[in-house]
Amino acid sequence: MSPLLLILIPLVMAPLAYILRRLLPLAALLSAATTLAMIMLCLEIPLGASAQVLGRELALDPLSRSALFFLLALATASLSYAWPIPQGQLFPSFVLLVLALLIGAIMIRNFLIAVLLLEMAAIIAVFLIQGDRGGSTGAALGYLIVTMVAAPLLLLASWLFDLYALHPEDLTPIRYIVTLLALGFGLLLAAVPLYPWLPAIAAEAPAMVTALVVSIIEPAILFQLLSLFSRFPWLMTESQAPLIMIVGGLLTALVGGIMAFSQGDLGRLLAYSAISDLGCILVGLGMGSTSGVAAALLHVVNRSISVLLGSMSLGAIRHCLPTDSFADLGGVARRMPFTTMGIIVAGLALGGFPPFNGFASRWLIYHAAMEQDPTSAYLLILASGCVILGHVRAIRALFSAPKGAKIEREPWAAAAMIVALIILSLAMGLYPQLALEPILALVEGVGLAR
Amino acid sequence: MTMPLLTQILEFLSSLSMRQIIAGLLFTSSTIAIIEAWLLSLPALLGQYVLIGLLLSRFVRPEMAMAKAITGGVSCLILLLTAWHAGWRGGPGVKAVPEPFRLFVVVLAGIAAYGLFVTYPLQGVAEEINFACYWLALMGFLAVALNREPLPVGLGLLTFKSGFEVLYATLEGSLTVAWLLAAVNILASLAIAYLASMRWEEP
Secondary structure, X not given: OOOOHHHXXXXXXXXXXXXXXXXXXXXXHHHHHHHHHHXXXXXXXXXXXXXXXXXXXXXXXHHHHHHHHHHHHHHHHHHHHOOOOOOOOOHHHHHHHHHHHHHHHHHEOXXXXXHHHHHHHHHHHHHHHHOOOOOOOHHHXXXXXXXXXXXXXXXXXXXXXXHHHHOOOOOHHHHHHXXXXXXXXXXXXXXXXXXXXXXXXXXXXXXXXHHHHHHHHHHHHHHHHHHHHHHOXXXXXXXXXXXXXXXXXXXXXXXXXXXXXXXXXXXXXXXXXXXXXXHHHHHHHHHOXXXXXXXXXXXXXXXXXXXXXXXXXXXXXXXXXXXXXXXXXXXXXXXXXXXXXXXXXXXXXXXXXXXXXXXXXXXXXXXXXXHHOXXXXXXXXXXXXXXXXXXXXXXXHHHOOOOOOOOOOOOXXXXXXXXXXXXXXXXXXXXXXXXXXXXXXXXXXXXXXX | OHHHHHHHHHHHHHOOOHHHXXXXXXXXXXXXXXOOOHHHHHHHHHHHHHHHHHHHHOOOOHHHHHHHHHHHHHHHHHHHHHHHHHOOOOOOOOOOOOHXXXXXXXXXXXXXXXXXXXXXXXXXXXXXXHHHHHHHHHHHHHHHHXXXXXXXXXXXXXXXXXXXXXXXXXXXXXXXXXXXXXXXXXXXXXXXXXXHHHHOOOO
């Protein structure tokens, strides 16, 4: 069985979902069923299977299979959620297109083509960010600018990789490569100070689109970064990349945490919490040790689950209320108990509060940081405290007295999905070894650590 | 009647010297950065793509240069149809940056582009490509920074990307990559068109 099927199936199903766009629940279920079938296919295709596309090799190795399985599972959950709570007419079909391109980027053995495929996926996400909304286009335009500026930087880095391979005695390109990668990946991942586009998306775009960008597109981008470390080990041993990741990660965690604490609406709070969490991941990767990289990868998984849970809860609130501002959340806890639980668990998990999933991976990152530089561990704990305090403010608002009109209850299907993710979050917090052991094996097997 | 005219245009374009092509690029990209009205900036973008095609035809395979020009033409057509359909006259309630200020900033950016070209020339790349790359990238960046509306920002983004592609086409000879870059450009044009059309819809 060819891995090419994983790209062709969503490409074939996307037009069908687009035709059904006026029957949104049906289109969402069709797309969710497609991604579910793709998960099964992903498990069926033997490891090492390859195909030729655009003159380049497309292959399924252990790392790419794990990444695909994870992204497809999240996509299935996001698409299923669009059945009870619509996320825009384009959502079911365009998510399939985004997935096809991301899968191509993950499986192709060529950084240059992977960057171009990622750029296309991000541009398609621009349509989803805007959705059916008229008026303000700031968030979508911001993401388009970020994508179109970041991709050329990464393509130039790709050319410099080739140049350095031809003349390894000349070390000049290394400095430029690291600078270009830092700017390109920093922009695409919303690292500080290149982050303002993400809070804008969380405030303006449908909630599940924020989840798509943070939980599905960002991990695919991180995958490219990891692939580079695996293919060019000198990036971690002979360049400033680890130092840049640690310093940038600490800055991202702290600024994200402080900003999360000062927010007045749920959307931006979620975005800044995700930014702070990204800082943690970068510090873990920058440590470069097996435990640090494994903890960072586990945190990528946990962050995606927490952001998905937070986005589902946010989507339910926006579905039942005209705004997600703290000032208008009074009475939500009484009328929407499952959504409230979702907001609490997602917030605490993103802040790394026990016993939720975010705590388990953060704890491992703190531990890895303690071994190398205790100050960075303390700074991460400080950032985590700020995020938790920000969410405590949101929780207070949810439990405050009702102010305006009667609030609708959340749709049962959305509530069921929120509860399922809460259970998953708790299970991964209590039994982190379930995910950690395979990740550790992957890190050691693929040679991701120094 | 049409064919002789087309032949004359092609003859005229192929007779342009390198200096004239660069001067044309300076003029078109500055127009995009200074003027917000699509009736002027869109033809400038089309002209810019034609000139980029001509510039590249002197350094890379003709089919690659042709790919850039065709992609540019398709992008301009998409944006023209959108601007036409939306009757685009600037965004609702957004005050544009005055033209004299834009002109002043363009002059400053032009000096910066020349400074970069002289101080940090890209090794192993022809002078003309070097200068065009810096100039287009800076002018595109400027157009993005000076505008708020999707269409003028989009034209700036496409100009910025052209600056990069002028350089990249001479570095990477693969036709596959050239066509993928073309697909990215067309997709970006569609996204800009979509945002420009949604800007005027009721919130």
